[in-house]
Amino acid sequence: MSTATTILIVLCLGLVGYLAGRFRSVKLSSGTPQSLHSRPGYYGWFVAICATMPALLLLTAWVSISPAIIDNRVFDTLPDAVQTLPDSDHALQMSKVNAVAQGLSRLTAEQRQSFESGSEDLRELMAQTGVAVAGDIESYMPAAATLLLEQRAASANYRTLLVLVLAVAGFCYAWIQVGPQMRARNRVEAVVLGMLIIASSIAILTTVGIVLSMISETWRFFSSVPPMEFFFGTVWDPRFAAAGDTDSVGQFGLVPLLAGTLYIALVAMVVAVPIGLYAAIFMSEYASPRLRSVAKPLLEVLAGIPTIVYGFFALVTVGPFLRDISAQINGLVLGEVSSFIQAQSVLTAGVVMGIMLIPFVSSLSDDIITAVPRSLRDGSLGLGATQSETVRRVIIPAALPGIVGALLLTGSRAIGETMIVVLAAGVAARLSINPFEPMTTVTVKIVNQLTGDLEFTSPQTLVAFALGLTLFFITLGLNVYALYIVRKYREEYE
Amino acid sequence: MNIMSEAAVEETLANRVAEEQAPVKMLCRNVSVHYGADQALYDVDLDVGEHQVTALIGPSGCGKSTFLRCLNRMNDTIDICKVSGDIRLDGEDIYSPSIDVVELRANVGMVFQKPNPFPKSIYENVAYGPRIHGLASSKAEFDEIVEKSLTRAGLFEEVKDRLQSPGTGLSGGQQQRLCIARAIAVGPQVILMDEPCSALDPIATARVEELIDELRQKYTIVIVTHSMQQAARVSQRTAMFHLGKLVEEGATDKMFTNPDDQRTQDYITGRFG
Incomplete structure (x- = not known):
């Protein structure tokens, strides 16, 4: 049967x-x-x-x-x-x-x-x-x-x-x-309880499984490349893995990738945080219910756009625009029309990623600001404060720890983003402080190392797991810190 | 809005003086309030005497809090709320376009039902109003205002050693007195209190009531309360609301011993409400 x-x-x-x-x-x-x-x-x-x-x-x-x-x-x-x-x-x-x-x-x-x-x-x-x-x-x-x-x-x-x-x-x-x-x-x-416990432990066990699988591969990577070279190397040049050729072990320096990741994430946050926060303040404090019911979903549509589409946007619109406008500025200032912003650059990727992050910042902050008790608003307004004074001096300070937590969560998203970076900042692993030049990130290099025909014995592919694990710990650290802050906030104001 | 002629206002003010009552601080005529399609208040006429405590009593939902919130235009913060009628502070229409609502609220302070200190230090809670209105410039001036306000609110002795600790860490009664100090610090003429003792225990309540009586020397106070005893203890005049209408208004002694209206009699004696 x-x-x-x-x-x-x-x-x-x-x-x-x-x-x-x-x-x-x-x-x-x-x-x-x-x-x-x-x-x-x-x-x-x-x-x-x-x-x-x-x-x-x-x-x-x-x-x-x-x-x-x-x-x-x-x-x-x-x-x-x-x-x-x-x-x-x-x-x-x-x-x-x-x-x-x-x-x-x-x-x-x-x-x-x-x-x-x-x-x-x-x-x-x-x-x-x-x-x-x-x-x-x-x-x-x-x-x-x-x-x-x-x-x-x-x-x-x-x-x-x-x-x-x-x-x-x-x-x-x-x-x-x-x-x-x-x-x-x-x-x-009791049976229902058991099923609930099983369901919630599956998510946790999967996380543990993912980390363990990455750890074993990372261990193999570190057996061929010393950790010191990986974590403190400033050159990323993995070369190609040639079968049977053990001489062509490249240089696996994490520093340029990490710098690129943090730099692009920083630019993205610089764009996303003010715009997102202002949008959230407007939505929660000033917008009429009717406007809010239309504008908030519209803003959140941004969150539903696949990141690869933002990548197109960066590639064909924002990048060329920044390049051309820099040429114009140069023309006006120096009289010589040449662009100082490259089409693929940290700036392009950061700006577009920032646009992608706006709805995350605004939606999370909006929830937190709305959660500030109405009695505090009334108290401040009742003392003759204007709405903007109330927002600036009472609402934002009260919501600040929650907002910081939201920003950290957004930051860990920026660090994990791949598609926008591939199209907007390129794949060149360079170490530079000039935001107008291409750089690349950890995630892009992971994709790079794991596409094509693979053999899972060479450091060229195994390095992807070491990169993944590093990224995992960075974002985990950020998330844990965000949770810690949010929890502290709860203790203080409730 | 301006439905009374200036002459009529003058006359009313003069009449009150002639009756040897306290001069009118706030004068309200035909005040009606709508929440969307629902009418919450029907043509209320009420005068608030200077340096008096006026108690607003009545069963829940009778419109007394709504009326109170008209007096410093706190109802403006509710989108669907529409106020009509004539409300005057010292003879000036508070709903007229020339009045700055921010200034009005500085003159007519408010203490809420639930103590709502800001998540800041005790000092900053009190200094908040003076700061936004620019009432002081140097640290010394702020210190003086804070100390004076806390003293008037009867809180200074209890908190003088921990002015920098958070205001939310105080007990309920202390928090409410902090809110009163915060309102006083702006230097208002009128203080509105919306059931200020409903979240407090009897001892803290007694403390706040004592305070209200002291504050009467300097300020005009309007208080909404559900406690008949409280109204009898702290107020000089009492107004009874029922179903959005003002039933009757008069000297507290008279209201509690010999009210004109049967509904007031029934409410005070606990037969309804």
Whole structure:
């Protein structure tokens, strides 16, 4: 029986269990449902959960674990010559056996006979059924494939049987448990709580998993490039990884990338913070409800534009505009029309990224400013302060810690931004303080190192993980600091 | 707005003096307030005597807070609120276009129901008003204003050693007295109090009531209260509101012993409200 059918049967059993549990609890209460500990629905859910959950968990475990066990068993029957091959070939052989097995299972009885009598080539037969097997089919493979198919069939049978038995057992257990004294509500709620905990731990575990995977690769990188050279090197020149050529290890200096990242983020914040803050103050303090209901969503549309589109904007509009206007300025001041701002520059990337960040700053700050209690506004206005004095002297100071937290969160977004930088500031890793020249960032270089044909053994690719981990810790630090500030704010003003 | 002739105003003011009552500080005629389509106040006529405490009483939602907020145009901050009628401070129409609302609020200070000190130090809370109105220039002048205001509010002795600590760290009663000090610091003529003791315990309430009585010497006070005892204790005149209308207004002694209106009688004795 297929997995889907099994699941369907278990779910049907769950549905029956719900109805049965409900019915039984009502019946046991002998006409006074108030005498039950829980409402009848909870008994229904209790039976349904007992019938389905263990069975489905078993099914999941079985489906995820059994293929490995079967593969191992089949592999043990392969000839010694195959077993002594290196590890990387084991997987290759097994995937071939799997392909043969898939082909065999599709053959008609007639085709099968013709193969067993040796009149037709197995590979061609399989090609007819739509299964392509790479390379030659070794003589031991059909036997192994047959064994694989048998094992799978047996596994599927046991699986179905055990899952259904477990489902029925759970059903019966719950059925017996149902009674006026049984605390079905508490038990159902415990299950719900468990599911909530699992859901929230998945996010945390994923984060931990991501960091661990990066750490192992980073470790490998640092075994070929010393950390000191990475963290304090001022030249970024990774060269190309040539197979078998160990001489061409380049220079992996983080400093130019980090400088570019922070520089572009700084320019972006210089653009985004004043505009975003003023927009937030206008929206929260001055705008009429009607204007606000139109303008705020419009502003937030900016946040919905994919960053690559901002990249286009930078590439074809802002960059050339800045270049041309700098040429004009030069013409006016020095009488010589030559641009001092390059089309791809820190300034271009920073300005466009700043525009992208405006809605983040304004939306977060708007929420924080709106959260300042109305009594403070009234208190200030009641003393004869104007609205702008109230904003400047009472509202902003009261909201400041929250706003700083919001700005730090925005900053960590600026540091992680890639697409705008690629198109607006280029990919040249340079160390410069001139904002009119191209620079590049950590994220751009990660993309750079991980595109194309890769081999995950050379420092040229592994460096991407070291860069990623560095970036992760920078943004993590910023976020933690932002949370700390926001928390401090809460303690002080509530 | 200006529905009274100047002569009529003069006459009213003169009449009050003739009756040997306190001179009229604020004079209100036909004051109506609409919140959008709902009318919250219907043609209220009420005079506020100088150096008197006028108590506004009445059941919740009767419009007494709305009326109070008309007196320093705090209702302007609510978009849908429309005020009509004639309100005069020392004979001058406070809703006339020539009046600067900021200046008006400096003259007619307000203390709110819930203590709302700014998240600043005690000193800065009091210095806030003088700072924005430029009432002092040197540190010494500010120090003097702060000390004087805190003293008048009866708070100085309690906080003189920690003027730089946050105002939000004080107890509820101290916070409310800080708010009163903050209002006094601007040098107002009238102080409006919107249930100033409703968030305070009985001891702090007694302290604030005592303070209100002292403040009467220098300021004109209008207080909204839900406590009959408080109205009886602190006020010289009482106005009873019901369903957005002024039921009756008179000397507090008379209002609490022999009111003209049955509704006032019922409310004071706790039969409704």
